[in-house]
Amino acid sequence: MNNDVVVSCRKRVLANGLTILFCHRPQAPLFSACIVSRVGSVNEGPGLTGVSHFLEHLMFKGTRAFGTLDDGSIEAELLAKIDGLAAERLSEQAKLRTHYSGGCPERVEELTAQIAALEAELKPFSVPNELWTIYQRHGGVGLNAGTGCDGTRYYVTLPKNKLELWALMESDRLRSPVFREFYTERDVVQEERRMRIDNDPDGILLEQVNALLNLGSPYEAPIVGWPRDLQTMTRKDVQKYFAEYYAPANLVICLAGDLDEDEVWALSERYFAAIPAREMPAWRFAQRGVQWGERRVAIKLDAGPRMLIAYPGPLPGHSDQYALDIACELLSGSRNARFYRHLVETGKAFYANIFQRSQAWSNSLLMSLYPQEPCTSAELEAAAYAEIEALIADGPTEREMERVRTRMRTDWLESLRSSAELASELASAEAFRGGWERFNDLERYNEVTGDDVQRVLRQYLQADQRSVGEIVSANSDCDQSDSLV
Numbered sequence: 001m002n003n004d005v006v007v008s009c010r011k012r013v014l015a016n017g018l019t020i021l022f023c024h025r026p027q028a029p030l031f032s033a034c035i036v037s038r039v040g041s042v043n044e045g046p047g048l049t050g051v052s053h054f055l056e057h058l059m060f061k062g063t064r065a066f067g068t069l070d071d072g073s074i075e076a077e078l079l080a081k082i083d084g085l086a087a088e089r090l091s092e093q094a095k096l097r098t099h100y101s102g103g104c105p106e107r108v109e110e111l112t113a114q115i116a117a118l119e120a121e122l123k124p125f126s127v128p129n130e131l132w133t134i135y136q137r138h139g140g141v142g143l144n145a146g147t148g149c150d151g152t153r154y155y156v157t158l159p160k161n162k163l164e165l166w167a168l169m170e171s172d173r174l175r176s177p178v179f180r181e182f183y184t185e186r187d188v189v190q191e192e193r194r195m196r197i198d199n200d201p202d203g204i205l206l207e208q209v210n211a212l213l214n215l216g217s218p219y220e221a222p223i224v225g226w227p228r229d230l231q232t233m234t235r236k237d238v239q240k241y242f243a244e245y246y247a248p249a250n251l252v253i254c255l256a257g258d259l260d261e262d263e264v265w266a267l268s269e270r271y272f273a274a275i276p277a278r279e280m281p282a283w284r285f286a287q288r289g290v291q292w293g294e295r296r297v298a299i300k301l302d303a304g305p306r307m308l309i310a311y312p313g314p315l316p317g318h319s320d321q322y323a324l325d326i327a328c329e330l331l332s333g334s335r336n337a338r339f340y341r342h343l344v345e346t347g348k349a350f351y352a353n354i355f356q357r358s359q360a361w362s363n364s365l366l367m368s369l370y371p372q373e374p375c376t377s378a379e380l381e382a383a384a385y386a387e388i389e390a391l392i393a394d395g396p397t398e399r400e401m402e403r404v405r406t407r408m409r410t411d412w413l414e415s416l417r418s419s420a421e422l423a424s425e426l427a428s429a430e431a432f433r434g435g436w437e438r439f440n441d442l443e444r445y446n447e448v449t450g451d452d453v454q455r456v457l458r459q460y461l462q463a464d465q466r467s468v469g470e471i472v473s474a475n476s477d478c479d480q481s482d483s484l485v
């Protein structure tokens with residue numbers, strides 16, 4: 001798997017600490033931009049889970065310059081009134097946490113109605129989706145964003161002659177966002193949580209197993225947040241969070257496309273260097289606590305049976321993570337892999353997969369199993385462990401190893417076809433993996449041997465370190481006495 005293709009880019013760090021990457025790609029008269037902020041659910045704490053994802057939504061609500069018809073005076077006055085009512089409502093909600101404090105639910109409902117009325121007064125002054133409307137008018141596509149455990153990413157692709165428009169719009173978003181329609185959008189985020197997790201068996205299972213795996217770690221909370229935190233979050237909470245974690249030195253921007261390099265640097269200085277420098281946020285370390293034995297939860301739902309099994313992995317950047325990637329590919333990376341041939345094709349499973357989830361501060365392995373009748377979850381679980389043990393005992397063949405390396409190289413080359421994907425990958429490597437050069441790490445997989453695969457499977461997939469979640473029929477008599485969630 002010789003990697004004779006190497007991606008290169010240029011890097012500058014502005015005086016305020018913001019990092020800019022540029023990758024020249026002359027294939028089409030376009031460019032893709034990705035902005036990464038090193039902030040995700042791992043940076044949150046009790047009471048603020050979900051704030052990173054909620055903030056991502058609010059970053060599309062405009063700034064003092066766009067998204068509004070007001071000169072700022074009326075909007076500022078109404079927003080201040082809303083903030084005051086929200087603070088009073090939060091105080092009343094706090095009293096309702098116990099029966100001792102004498103909280104009044106009717107007062108909470110009254111304050112909620114007053115907030116909604118003031119947000120309605122603001123509507124005539126707002127211009128919804130103006131950011132997207134402007135980009136579309138100028139040929140923009142793919143405007144989107146995503147929040148993860150460690151970072152938040154913002155994307156767009158535009159014609160090459162719209163670079164200055166992009167710089168103007170995005171620098172303004174990073175300098176002076178206005179979080180309009182805050183409580184209306186909070187309802188949207190709560191509905192997203194209900195759709196993705198509360199009403200989705202796979203979402204429930206992942207949330208519970210993730211909490212089991214990461215007990216005591218900031219990775220324990222779901223990205224979308226716990227319901228109670230979403231219900232009590234205020235605009236001032238999010239403004240403070242933005243000010244702390246969207247400091248220029250905490251941002252990485254990558255531009256990939258047919259752009260003139262001198263223009264990239266000139267516009268970066270003109271627009272992004274003007275954002276005032278702020279102190280970097282304090283890092284919160286995210287290591288798991290000691291796990292004293294297998295953790296297991298059975299979840300009764302009106303849904304088909306399925307299992308999710310998680311193991312802690314090596315520290316990010318450790319050489320073992322490359323061996324584990326190959327091990328996962330050997331087990332479930334294709335129709336030639338062992339899980340497919342021995343579990344799916346034999347009728348034991350609808351689906352069986354294992355992969356390594358790489359995060360900034362913590363790696364883990366996740367195995368999904370969906371039994372096919374008459375095979376039970378317990379039988380499929382045992383069969384999956386047997387496949388892993390067989391690979392540990394006998395090791396992979398050289399043909400298997402070469403097939404995996406070839407497929408990984410093909411996938412890597414395929415990722416180069418898209419400037420949007422390349423911009424995202426380069427920015428992420430710079431933000432979380434020690435530098436954009438890590439994007440070219442494909443050669444590390446050549447160093448992995450069959451012995452390495454056997455060793456890492458034996459070392460990391462230990463029975464007393466796994467966290468197991470199972471969905472069982474709501475009519476089942478399963479014993480949940482050992483459940484930790």
